[in-house]
Amino acid sequence: MSATLLDALRAAVGAAQVLTEGDLSAYELDWRKRWRGKALAVVRPGSTDEVAQVVRACAAAGASIVAQGGNTGLVGGGVPDDSGRQVLLSLSRMNRVRAIDSANATITLEAGCVLKAAQDAAADQDLLFPLSLAAEGSCTIGGNLATNAGGTQVLRFGNARDLCLGLEVVTAQGDVWNGLTGLRKDNTGYDLRDLMIGSEGTLGIITAATMKLHPLPAAQLTAFAACGNLTACVHLLELARRHLGAALTGFEVMGSAALELVARHFPQLPRPLPGAAWTVLLECADAHSESQARERVESLLQTAIEHGHVADAVLAESVAQARALWHVRESIPLAQSLEGPNIKHDIALPVSAIASFVRRTDATLQTAFPGSRVINFGHLGDGNLHYNLQPAPGVQAQAFLDQHEAAVNRIVYDAVALFDGSISAEHGIGALKRDELHERKSPVAMAMMKAIKQALDPLGTLNPGRVL
Amino acid sequence: MSATLLDALRAAVGAAQVLTEGDLSAYELDWRKRWRGKALAVVRPGSTDEVAQVVRACAAAGASIVAQGGNTGLVGGGVPDDSGRQVLLSLSRMNRVRAIDSANATITLEAGCVLKAAQDAAADQDLLFPLSLAAEGSCTIGGNLATNAGGTQVLRFGNARDLCLGLEVVTAQGDVWNGLTGLRKDNTGYDLRDLMIGSEGTLGIITAATMKLHPLPAAQLTAFAACGNLTACVHLLELARRHLGAALTGFEVMGSAALELVARHFPQLPRPLPGAAWTVLLECADAHSESQARERVESLLQTAIEHGHVADAVLAESVAQARALWHVRESIPLAQSLEGPNIKHDIALPVSAIASFVRRTDATLQTAFPGSRVINFGHLGDGNLHYNLQPAPGVQAQAFLDQHEAAVNRIVYDAVALFDGSISAEHGIGALKRDELHERKSPVAMAMMKAIKQALDPLGTLNPGRVL
Numbered sequence: 001m002s003a004t005l006l007d008a009l010r011a012a013v014g015a016a017q018v019l020t021e022g023d024l025s026a027y028e029l030d031w032r033k034r035w036r037g038k039a040l041a042v043v044r045p046g047s048t049d050e051v052a053q054v055v056r057a058c059a060a061a062g063a064s065i066v067a068q069g070g071n072t073g074l075v076g077g078g079v080p081d082d083s084g085r086q087v088l089l090s091l092s093r094m095n096r097v098r099a100i101d102s103a104n105a106t107i108t109l110e111a112g113c114v115l116k117a118a119q120d121a122a123a124d125q126d127l128l129f130p131l132s133l134a135a136e137g138s139c140t141i142g143g144n145l146a147t148n149a150g151g152t153q154v155l156r157f158g159n160a161r162d163l164c165l166g167l168e169v170v171t172a173q174g175d176v177w178n179g180l181t182g183l184r185k186d187n188t189g190y191d192l193r194d195l196m197i198g199s200e201g202t203l204g205i206i207t208a209a210t211m212k213l214h215p216l217p218a219a220q221l222t223a224f225a226a227c228g229n230l231t232a233c234v235h236l237l238e239l240a241r242r243h244l245g246a247a248l249t250g251f252e253v254m255g256s257a258a259l260e261l262v263a264r265h266f267p268q269l270p271r272p273l274p275g276a277a278w279t280v281l282l283e284c285a286d287a288h289s290e291s292q293a294r295e296r297v298e299s300l301l302q303t304a305i306e307h308g309h310v311a312d313a314v315l316a317e318s319v320a321q322a323r324a325l326w327h328v329r330e331s332i333p334l335a336q337s338l339e340g341p342n343i344k345h346d347i348a349l350p351v352s353a354i355a356s357f358v359r360r361t362d363a364t365l366q367t368a369f370p371g372s373r374v375i376n377f378g379h380l381g382d383g384n385l386h387y388n389l390q391p392a393p394g395v396q397a398q399a400f401l402d403q404h405e406a407a408v409n410r411i412v413y414d415a416v417a418l419f420d421g422s423i424s425a426e427h428g429i430g431a432l433k434r435d436e437l438h439e440r441k442s443p444v445a446m447a448m449m450k451a452i453k454q455a456l457d458p459l460g461t462l463n464p465g466r467v468l
Numbered sequence: 469m470s471a472t473l474l475d476a477l478r479a480a481v482g483a484a485q486v487l488t489e490g491d492l493s494a495y496e497l498d499w500r501k502r503w504r505g506k507a508l509a510v511v512r513p514g515s516t517d518e519v520a521q522v523v524r525a526c527a528a529a530g531a532s533i534v535a536q537g538g539n540t541g542l543v544g545g546g547v548p549d550d551s552g553r554q555v556l557l558s559l560s561r562m563n564r565v566r567a568i569d570s571a572n573a574t575i576t577l578e579a580g581c582v583l584k585a586a587q588d589a590a591a592d593q594d595l596l597f598p599l600s601l602a603a604e605g606s607c608t609i610g611g612n613l614a615t616n617a618g619g620t621q622v623l624r625f626g627n628a629r630d631l632c633l634g635l636e637v638v639t640a641q642g643d644v645w646n647g648l649t650g651l652r653k654d655n656t657g658y659d660l661r662d663l664m665i666g667s668e669g670t671l672g673i674i675t676a677a678t679m680k681l682h683p684l685p686a687a688q689l690t691a692f693a694a695c696g697n698l699t700a701c702v703h704l705l706e707l708a709r710r711h712l713g714a715a716l717t718g719f720e721v722m723g724s725a726a727l728e729l730v731a732r733h734f735p736q737l738p739r740p741l742p743g744a745a746w747t748v749l750l751e752c753a754d755a756h757s758e759s760q761a762r763e764r765v766e767s768l769l770q771t772a773i774e775h776g777h778v779a780d781a782v783l784a785e786s787v788a789q790a791r792a793l794w795h796v797r798e799s800i801p802l803a804q805s806l807e808g809p810n811i812k813h814d815i816a817l818p819v820s821a822i823a824s825f826v827r828r829t830d831a832t833l834q835t836a837f838p839g840s841r842v843i844n845f846g847h848l849g850d851g852n853l854h855y856n857l858q859p860a861p862g863v864q865a866q867a868f869l870d871q872h873e874a875a876v877n878r879i880v881y882d883a884v885a886l887f888d889g890s891i892s893a894e895h896g897i898g899a900l901k902r903d904e905l906h907e908r909k910s911p912v913a914m915a916m917m918k919a920i921k922q923a924l925d926p927l928g929t930l931n932p933g934r935v936l
Contacts, residue, residue, distance in 0.1 A: 103702055103820035104851070105709070148655050156714070159653060162630065177912040184850040185627060185816045185893035187616050187666055188905055189935060190917045194662035198655055215710045234571055241573070242683045245755030246624070246714030287713030288764060296756060348653045352571035382652040383572070425653040437656055444645040448924060449658045455923035456916060467657060 012053035037080035056174030069143030077430030111142025148198035150426030155381035219290035226276030250283030251381030348425035505548035524642030537611030545898030579610025616666035618894030623849035687758035694744030718751030719849030816893035
């Protein structure tokens, strides 16, 4: 059986693109090094038609397929299991920019196109591809869409879903659905595009996408603001939305414990507001001029100080200073890694509930695990926190995780449920949160999801055991 | 069987809310007076639980259900067929605003809430509910979502889909899915929300929704610009996107034939740029001040005039003048009605293809039907044209329609297909375009849609014969 399938795969994509030997850990080991699988073969098709042939061959042989882009996922959704029977389908060779239509403000990309390459292709035409996230140098458009990626520009431009107009998808039957429309409006039937987006390779394999582009802003301004508590941060967000409207493109929040880790592990980085309990990174874009943007941000911060929401603030005076401020924000995850093993969460809450959630959950965790440190930071404008737990200083971290990770997750996710939040804001479900999803999602929603999976992939060819 | 079902319906919602006698044309006759059906009963539940009971009763009796909001649909999707066996489920009594969360910038509404009431409820909190369309005084949120309504603010705020965060839905089995989340990010499983949105009551019955709110802009500015041809309008759009960024909230286009009809039937309305081949209505919102908005729009128009895209322009000097300009735009459909029967289209095209599409299709129609008048207007910023045909003056219009409507549609929709457009941009499929959809949609997409319908509504309880 396997031999026949391997022959069919070699016939489909060429023998050189069917990898079965040597070190395949670039494909079989996930980025966080939490899941190491073993594939029957790594298959690297070069065209949509080859992807379709691979799917048909696998379906006929009863083998299942894990699609993979840049292998930067955080929930184990893109690596094979350890059965040695799954086919790892890498989209990495399908990395072309197929077309840019400036007048329509769209770009059509193959799934394996690296996010940074898409940004660059747009910038070459004086246009903005707004999706931006930490892994942008290696993650791919197909993976971004399969997981509905978020990032730092969601407040203004939305998730990957909101940027996508059309898809090309290979179905579980190995048919090609050409839904590559560049239309802003199209009400002709069910929304198959959004059903595929975020389905993590379980309903179809995204092979290309047409995405929206935006004008490049004339100017961008970045500021740090010191707030005494999270409620003040939320007030500042409300005020910023009113003062800046759609010019508000970023609103990140960082707790003092997170910035202390950055200061410890990256002492060379600036620390503009060292005493702040909470620091907000605020970004404003302007279509017109930097002076108008500066005037607006200064007026906003002045008002926020007068209202007592903000104690102090700094505005970047140059692009280099703005980059340095962003660099502080982006160094938190790495500082956490350098500090040692920790427990990560990617939660979303109604913005109006965030302060209460944090007060309550901080206290519960402190009672259960005295001295443990909540490293709390994230995209406050979207209600998305990376609410992570670092064991108390001096505690053996790996042992702490082995013993307490499940209990910590239970405390956090129970509180998320209490405040009508989400246990996965932008990372997806994959393998990591599958059991949690089954336990916590509404049974009516789970029944609909299973019915849809059964309808579109009755043989279970596509990424079985993930999400559902 | 019917008697038993009627008893069950009366038990579910109370006898007074099960209408079987008298003039039911408010429910059975569509707004365009093209479809007159006959329902077994009009049922008016007052709560989500009552909706669920009605669905279970109908499913048990083998009866099908047509859900209806404000009955303002344009494609015959919300009225019963003439069998006398369908249950018309009116959501009109479920019209409450359940909650407004200012800090989270969300509003939760029942399906039968009239769009204008939702706008007013948001404005009372100094917030903007941006969905806006001609029928807003009577259409409802449930219908807006079931058809993924568009309107005049899509360029900036998106369709109904883009404004929705969460849904409450009664499934074909009569279960209640509570997906009323106010989260900006939630990647926990398949996107059931977007699958329901735009499915025109065939996959579930939307009973409530949580929608995004935006800050009210400090100032709005409206302008008319005269362009020599459609290509110039597209250039102006590109320039406006660059100059105004997200402050560009409206970009409507009107052909001279459309404005001539308005001038004929509404001579009291202003006609600011009488000689223009094409007139653009441009709207700019500003979070800050009217003077900055005016400065930006003036600078944009100056640049457009220098580049030769615009021949002349007028800016509204007051709110009253701005309303008058919008009123001209919004009077086109009524002027068409007063002129006599005509053939309507609601098409979308890539913005970059619009000028070519119009040149070619105008010529084809003129050759086939000499003297007929294309009344062309719409939301150019979204690539959405209402590309309508009025028979030649003096021709008996109803006879022309009876004889030629199918041929006209074929010419228009063939050209739409040639330019990768859509035959339904914002009105949906309903009964009107069902055959057209089956003929023109990709067979792979149709197969997926049918599989999903079968999976979620295996008995065909929900709005059978519509869309699919």
